[in-house]
Amino acid sequence: MNPAIRRTGVLALILLGALIVQSTWVGFFHHDDYQGQLDGRSIVAEYSVPRGQILAGDLVIAQSVPTDGGDYSFKRDYPEGDYFGNITGFKSLRYGSSNLEYTENDLLNGTSSLVAFDDFWATILKERKVGGNVLTTVDPDLQKMAYDAIADADVKGGAVVIDPRTGKILAQASYPGWNPTEVSSNNGDTSEAAKLALDESGDMLDLTRQEYFPPGSTFKTIVAAAYIEAGGKASDMVPAGNGYTAPDTDHEITNSSGQCPNAEYTLEEAFEKSCNTTFAKLCVEELSVEQITDMAEAFGFGEAYETPLSTVPSQTGDLSEEAFRAQACIGQQEVRETVLQNAVIAATIANGGERMAPQIVSELTDSEGNTVQKFAEDDLGRAIDLDTAQELQILMEAVVENGTGRTAQIDGYTVGGKTGTAEHSEDGENPDPDHGWFHGWAMGKDGEPAVAVCVFLDSYGEGASAKAAEISGDLMQHVLEGAEE
Template structure:
């Protein structure tokens, strides 16, 4: 009898050991697979079971959380949603997250281990810390000025602080309300389908995710390359540039939109935006030096993040001389985001140094304790300081008595460059109106803001579409807001 009891006890112990091994296999070895199984809603219940942290602009939250009382309890809300949509993105229970909501999801959702004083305990108990906050670099006055000035037009504005790279404004129009995508009901699906089917693409972040031919605003880069390479030694000397200019190796004649460009000095050519002068300068500089200067400004950079990714701005390095001439006036395959062109203007304002732009100043716990800070990255020298000084002078001339007079601000020094970019088959599309600029108040020791504006659908007769007429007033509104704040 005792022997049978021992057998039964041994069998029970074996069953218990097997049960423990199986439990360990499920909870340790296969835990990741079960957590990631779409049928497992525990992660969703945990994710939406507490309020999400906030995104702050000017010290005030522009996001919030609404208690719905449902299984997925908290939905995201947005204050002034269309104004900040290119920055916040959306957080949807159905469609996921974008932009800052995505890049800073760990902080906002409370899953970042840095938010907890005892992260190992959270791992063991599967507990979540309260969602932390993300403090942005945005200037609310500049953001609102850009949004109002663009109005109903398709376009974008990017403004940065030259000395640090802090992004002060990031606007894309038309925009949308991210709150329409927050929940999980039929209205969310309808909103998603409507936004994606809208030909104006309101969810496209034109400031950082759309590239355009920069047109004559790229002449800032070409002028920098020519001055750095020694092709131009005096901004007031004739450039020996014919008008019209026959593109090398072709019979195609390049012409100008204004007179007085034949053999014009760099100063006059910049002020009048002479295509012939800058096309020839690009050829004289050569593709190697042109590409090197463009790269120093940020073109062809595949790794730029602010912290979400930015579309690559491009300068084609595999071109013949005729194509190089067109590339040097911001046409052919040259493409840039508004943020990239703001970086170009900022480099001129900052003595030739480029600072990587960034959008997040710091992240904090729910109680306000700092978790991480950003700060300016090491500077990259895009051109000689002497070249930057000359370009600042040339950009001031454009605003004071050239094509950029609509950007002038009383009581401030403003530099700018206009651009009108052709596009489409045989240049049949409505031209893009560009303006890049920087501004320094009379009491400021250095320029406070650099801006780039692009307007896609300028509401005017084709021949009257210019960066100075359409985009410069928008840039002026943004610069004035920054100087005023």
């Protein structure tokens, strides 16, 4: 071999070895330093163009606005404040992102393949592109109405309104709310102080989907469904009375106001009066554990809905003992339910037994507003037979027409529902005020399902379920009247 070529080859091998050593050294020992620089540049680039908007109808609920200078050209802003924080979430330099800002991040920051050609030259030059927009299913006026109603009730709580035919979420309000603007501030001190304050208050917790509660008598809807699916009717005579003690326990289950003194009533009457003794007895003496849990699961218990916002699964708890079952079937014991799940149950019954997946995003667009993806309705299958749904509608109409849910009535419309009052205190001597629930639905003038709702009032106390029903009626009326315009 030519000596010159040999020397060149040796030199090349030495240089290659040095390069490998250097690369390994940098990658292993100085990775964090270089990664930090790269991350810093990436963040500056991301904030050099506007992030996409999140909208409720035509209302902008999250947007990027220009800064007054500094390293970042834009900052995140939430012009509607507390009303929509549980939906939008935040986009923070320090804390990352949450809620829709997190689930739709790639679209909002312009890196999604859905907007790959939104700006052709930006794509060619590998420059940061303006982000796309997220259109929600939320009616902004209804959202604000729901939020304000719970705020006026002066307790924590949540409300979910759904279109039963499609699963579209028309409102998902959690009170107290929170404004993501300061958490999303480009100023680290401002962002940190806001985040610490929200962590301490707990206001970032969405009470409609991130927490569950004992549902009280609204769980009787599931028990009634299980009974009817097994061959029962609204007109069947069922056991009642003002006291019932399950086997192997000395705890007597009673009714809230002695409203069910007769030994038996029709199922419709027992549901209308909300007889605790009836539903406790049915679950111990008529229904099996499997019938109860299967029905709960058919309605969605155990599922972590992704709307795309994640929801904790509702649960029935341990039903193995008869005493447990008796309490569970009046919505106590270990039964826990989210507001969203309870709204889905009402929507499914209104929709003839067909359960639609709840969804809160309707469409994604590029920065110019051109649609890049539409979300079709998602049918989760039949939870109950049509005949069962119709029997349940009879029961729920009776509650609103003559029973505990009269405050949900809407002139000129067929409305059904179920109230619920739930004990939840661990202190027997100084119990906390009861929770209040209502879930229900209303039919349009054409007799078709138009709207379903669930309202939850945390520790409201006396009159809790009546107040929840009143708010529910107002929200459904807003939807019904809007449909007529």
